Amino acid sequence: MLVVGFFIKMKLLNPYISLVSAMAGAFLHELLYFFAGKWKGRQILLRNRHTRREYRRAKKLLQKYGVLSIFIIRFLYGMRIVPMMLMGATGFGTGKFIFFNLISLFFWAVIYLSIGYFFGKAAEHFFGQAKEYYFAAVAFLILVLFVVLIYPKLMDKWKKA
Incomplete structure (x- = not known):
């Protein structure tokens, strides 16, 4: 996303198409894990030591913050797959998930594209x-x-x- 923002600065990519593409890719990825969670999420997540640990962390986060956890998870490195599956496994409503996930995706994409864009400005200044x-x-x-x-x-x- 940062590199895409950098390329937007260089006018090699369209910012609107980049924003929609980034959101669509992340959304489809997370939707797959959400539905995998609805299908057999608990069994999959409790299968090995690493996902068991992430399952516990994600479950605490979901219990503590509810819908806001979607926004929090978006910016936690390495914490995207397990929480999405957990939301599906715990009966999180599909419509509610889609609505709040799209909102958080928008903010995520704008923030990261902007960071890349402004890095592009700094690089342009640095490289002349x-x-x-x-x-x-x-x-x-x-x-x-x-x-x-x-x-x-x-x-x-x-x-x-």
Whole structure:
């Protein structure tokens, strides 16, 4: 989303199409997990140690905040699949889920696209008019994020396997 906001700044992507696409993708993803939760959510979530732990955390969050938990979950890293399944498993109303999920998706997409857009402004100021460096900067940013966020997790999984 941040990179998409960056590309919007560079006028390579349409902001409205990007916003709708981001929302649609996340919405379909979460709707699938919601209905999987309605189907066999509790059995799936209690199957292994990791999802059992996330199940307990998500259940506490849902009990404490109710509908507002949809907005909270949206911004918690690593806490999207389990709560969506849990909402389906606990009988959270489908219409209510769709309505509040779409509202939270809108805010989520606008915030992240805006951060990327303003990063694009900062990058433009930093790089000046040298547009050929934008793609190098984005590639470098993606590489740094991969090394910092994803690589350690992959190494942990490989060590455990």
